[in-house]
Amino acid sequence: EAARHENTTIRAYKDGEDEAYLERLNLLEELREAMKHDSGELFMVYQPKLNLDNGKIEKVESLIRWIKPDGQFVSPELFIHLAEQSGLIIKLTQWVIDTVLKQQQEWLTENIRLKVAINISAQDIAHADFIDYIFEKISQYKIDPKLITLEITERDIMTNEDLVVSRLKQLKQTGIQISVDDYGIGQSSLGKLKQLPIDELKIDKAFILELDKSEKDQFIVKSTIELSHKLGISVVAEGVENKASLDMLAEMKCNHVQGYFISRPIKSADLLTWLNTYE
Numbered sequence: 328e329a330a331r332h333e334n335t336t337i338r339a340y341k342d343g344e345d346e347a348y349l350e351r352l353n354l355l356e357e358l359r360e361a362m363k364h365d366s367g368e369l370f371m372v373y374q375p376k377l378n379l380d381n382g383k384i385e386k387v388e389s390l391i392r393w394i395k396p397d398g399q400f401v402s403p404e405l406f407i408h409l410a411e412q413s414g415l416i417i418k419l420t421q422w423v424i425d426t427v428l429k430q431q432q433e434w435l436t437e438n439i440r441l442k443v444a445i446n447i448s449a450q451d452i453a454h455a456d457f458i459d460y461i462f463e464k465i466s467q468y469k470i471d472p473k474l475i476t477l478e479i480t481e482r483d484i485m486t487n488e489d490l491v492v493s494r495l496k497q498l499k500q501t502g503i504q505i506s507v508d509d510y511g512i513g514q515s516s517l518g519k520l521k522q523l524p525i526d527e528l529k530i531d532k533a534f535i536l537e538l539d540k541s542e543k544d545q546f547i548v549k550s551t552i553e554l555s556h557k558l559g560i561s562v563v564a565e566g567v568e569n570k571a572s573l574d575m576l577a578e579m580k581c582n583h584v585q586g587y588f589i590s591r592p593i594k595s596a597d598l599l600t601w602l603n604t605y606e
């Protein structure tokens with residue numbers, strides 16, 4: 328009796344697993360279709376990074392959005408993860424690069440010289456054609472490489488460190504800026520920073536969301552900023568949601584802040600209006 332009961336439990340569990348598996352497979356297929364037909368389901372939004380040294384917005388981060396025809400929002404955390412697991416990320420990142428650089432070219436014709444950050448995965452940078460692809464697009468859209476930043480997470484750098492670091496070095500030599508995303512929640516030591524060919528470090532929002540209330544977060548953030556500056560690396564704090572945290576970050580000489588307190592990510596069509604009204 329007990330054994331039979333156990334059996335059913337296992338069966339039920341496995342059926343649940345299959346269902347989740349099929350759901351993921353289905354989602355991937357829908358993502359592939361959305362990319363193929365460029366139906367407008369996939370689009371980029373842009374979140375400003377405020378320069379605390381001069382009060383200006385000179386950079387934005389591009390973030391992908393997927394809204395299905397029935398209006399359903401799919402979280403990027405979810406579908407980026409699926410794309411990474413299935414290898415589809417290579418094509419998806421190419422779509423992102425094409426879309427962002429085309430947008431950047433449009434802004435340039437309107438005399439808006441914004442630096443734009445693009446999120447990339449370890450697999451993208453490990454892929455043999457990545458650098459060629461990005462330079463093909465740079466010349467197609469006539470973008471100054473200095474206006475492009477690639478954000479790669481600390482965790483992704485560490486998954487394939489030697490290859491990733493050598494690719495990052497190559498990219499940096501071309502003028503493209505390199506930013507370490509989600510810094511502080513990965514496994515690397517602070518000493519690692521001196522070996523990485525990076526321009527910018529983004530402190531993970533886990534340390535920023537409650538910065539105004541947590542003395543421990545304040546210690547961590549302050550020392551990370553000081554160390555980065557000694558190494559010649561610029562610092563961005565992500566997840567700034569209130570004025571108290573922003574003021575503290577200014578006090579700590581953080582270079583840029585990004586978060587809902589400054590702006591949520593916005594559609595390209597609304598960005599110029601936002602920039603014009605932001606004081």
Ligand code: C2E
Pocket residue numbers: 374389390391402403404407420423445446447448478508509532565566567568585586587588592
């Ligand atoms: P990320 O690159 O670390 O991006 C920051 C995330 O924090 C974004 O979530 C952003 O909307 C959110 N955020 C910004 N300000 C605040 C704030 O003040 N409070 C809080 N709670 N959150 C804030 P999003 O857009 O959902 O993206 C999640 C992650 O998905 C990104 O983390 C990135 O890892 C990935 N992702 C997004 N777009 C792309 C893309 O185009 N390519 C790749 N490879 N990954 C992407």
Ligand code: MG
Pocket residue numbers: 388446478508
């Ligand atoms: Mg990012």
Ligand code: MG
Pocket residue numbers: 508509529531532565
């Ligand atoms: Mg991040």
Ligand code: MG
Pocket residue numbers: 509
């Ligand atoms: Mg993240």
